[in-house]
Amino acid sequence: MVSEFEAQVRATNDKINARTGRPLAMAIIVGLALGLSLLFSLIFVKELFMLFAGVLVAFTAFELASALRFSGLKIPRVGAVIAAVAVVPASFYWHAEGQWYITLAGIAFMWVWRLVEVAILPSHRGSVRSIMRDLGAGVFVMLYVAFLASFTVILTSEDGGQWWTLAMLIVVVVSDIGAYASGLSFGKHPMAPTISPNKTWEGFAGAAAAAVTAGVLLALFMIDQPWWVGLIFGLVILGTATMGDLAESLIKRDLGIKDISTWLPGHGGFLDRVDSSLLSAAAGYALFLIFA
Structure with a gap:
């Protein structure tokens, strides 16, 4: 009886995973862990939410920069993480003004990083068009991840x-x-x-x-x-x-x-x-x- 029940549970779980495209049980566990960490940071100490947001922004910026690199774009991943994370405390302490200034500064930082790579690393060189695409991708990472995510930090600081x-x-x-x-x-x-x-x-x-x-x-x-x-x-x-x-x-x-x-x-x-x-x-x- 136990083995039959276990087989039925596994079969049902396999059907759900096939329908959703993801292992449901593991997704729930990870989701709960993230949710509880978020709740603790928001309810008890606002500064902890800034830390929570900074970690998420760092991993997310690295992920997106890596995915774009795999597609052929040469985006400095370390530079993307540094620039993106810098927006978080600026948004928390200086609100919208800090958000805008540090986002723009982060874009400039990534551009300089990429152009330095072009100047000193032959393997990172390319056509003018490809370099412009790289610079545009850097802007995309900063606006899509750091800038948008930082609105939660500004809102929480209010x-x-x-x-x-x-x-x-x-x-x-x-x-x-x-x-x-x-x-x-x-x-x-x-x-x-x-x-x-x-x-x-x-x-x-x-x-x-x-x-x-x-x-x-x-x-x-x-x-x-x-x-x-x-x-x-x-x-x-x-x-x-x-x-x-x-x-x-x-x-x-x-x-x-x-x-x-x-x-x-x-x-x-x-x-x-x-x-x-x-x-x-x-x-x-x-x-x-x-x-x-």
């Missing part, structure tokens, strides 16, 4: 902003769970088959229901706003989370890879986990400025 950051991330996670559950159970109509074949309109409907419900509840019980603000909050974060997820899927499709990396078992890479939160961070900060 008085009461940590609760808006937490609310934004909860809506992102809940909408992802809603999409997963609804798509797994009812998904039949692909949403963007050429970009992300596993996404369905049924899954999006489940994400919408979850995001709106979470947004209203969080507005009433966490960020002290009327229900209609929660409705707007949920719908906006739903839209940015979906666009962020599809954008990262498009990047991976263009690069010809399934995951940005394999560092997080069951999840792929760090960028595969934070893709929905990047645009949502900017949206969450904008909503805070409007309603708080």
